[in-house]
Amino acid sequence: MSIVTNFPLSEKSLEEFVRIMLPKEVGKDIKGEVSYKENKIIVKAEIDGKEAIMEEENLEHIIEDQNLIMLKGGLLKALNKNYPWGSLIGVRPTKMTRRLMQMGFSKERVRNLLNNMYLANFDKIDLLMRVIETEEKLLNKDAMNMYIGIPFCPSKCRYCSFASYEINSSLGRFYPKFVETLLEEIELVGELSKNKGYKYESLYIGGGTPSILTEEDTEKVLKAVHKNIDLSNLKEFTFEAGREDAITKRKLEILKEYGVDRVSLNPQTFKEQTLKDLNRTFNREHFDEVYRDI
Structure with missing residues (x-):
């Protein structure tokens, strides 16, 4: 597998993602290209001759590795992989979702980010929101x-x-x-x-x-x-x-x-x-x- 991008990224993270989410594509070449337009970040993903474009507000100052996140989503999109949780792998989605909300994003904005960048289904995103609401009632913030x-x-x-x-x-x-x-x-x-x-x-x-x-x-x-x-x-x-x-x-x-x-x-x-x-x-x-x- 060769990974060619015009932006720095953790190749190990991407290789692990392909191994878990796209096992039939292991060993195939991957290309990723990022470009910027006004306040938007655009990532083109290519694998096995198939391409997809991901576009979102540029939040690199807030979301670490936004390019890589969108590249992973782009690979799923290019191969028409529709997983309920999208590209959410190896993370604790409630923790990440709570962090976005603590940054001041509205629930609706967080829902759209998780759907657009990670390709998570809205029913799963709504489940995340309900879990967070329950955790807020149960967690002792003083401990x-x-x-x-x-x-x-x-x-x-x-x-x-x-x-x-x-x-x-x-x-x-x-x-x-x-x-x-x-x-x-x-x-x-x-x-x-x-x-x-x-x-x-x-x-x-x-x-x-x-x-x-x-x-x-x-x-x-x-x-x-x-x-x-x-x-x-x-x-x-x-x-x-x-x-x-x-x-x-x-x-x-x-x-x-x-x-x-x-x-x-x-x-x-x-x-x-x-x-x-x-x-x-x-x-x-x-x-x-x-x-x-x-």
Whole structure:
């Protein structure tokens, strides 16, 4: 695949987008051309001899990577791909939508931006709006929420666009240093939180696959959290364990010992052929054992 544009962009981000959203187009050449007219930004996308034009108000001073966003949408448009969520991939759409609204955009303007730039359907956009309205009623703005990311997995699922790396790949060699650095960061964040008086109501350890941590490292991380972070206001402590192939009974015992009160166990589907096609190993018998242990 060659990517030729007249503007700078993250090629890795675009390649990942094609891998997830346009798997049949992997390896095909892509061209992107941006031009400006008055207060408009115009992006022409080309792939496999097909072209599409995207046009929107120039909001580059507000929306980061607007060119890339519109190029992704243009590729879908060129290939007549009509996904309900458009080009929204690897992002938390409510977070992004809320940010636009906080910038002063009206709900109607946000709806039009999400539809025009991301090609999201209006019914999905309206769902986003309802979710945000509900969150506003439930979220405590005087409290904080902490996320700890573990960017390693037993294998890379073909649909995944998150920052995660196979533990047995060349990048897996960084795992020991990652854990060491993570422990240091937890200590630093704990010190900052204490100085700022932060109160945490939820703590979520996600990934990647957090259960890829060894039993020893799982305990090290949880011990560091308890030592450095004030958990007295915590309402929920979640550990993401979506991959049964990385879970052991001892790891579950460690989670319980350190106060984890919610374990997210998600096989995505029980259709084993589908999981195999997605490069995801699965053992139903072991899954059932883990589920019972939880």
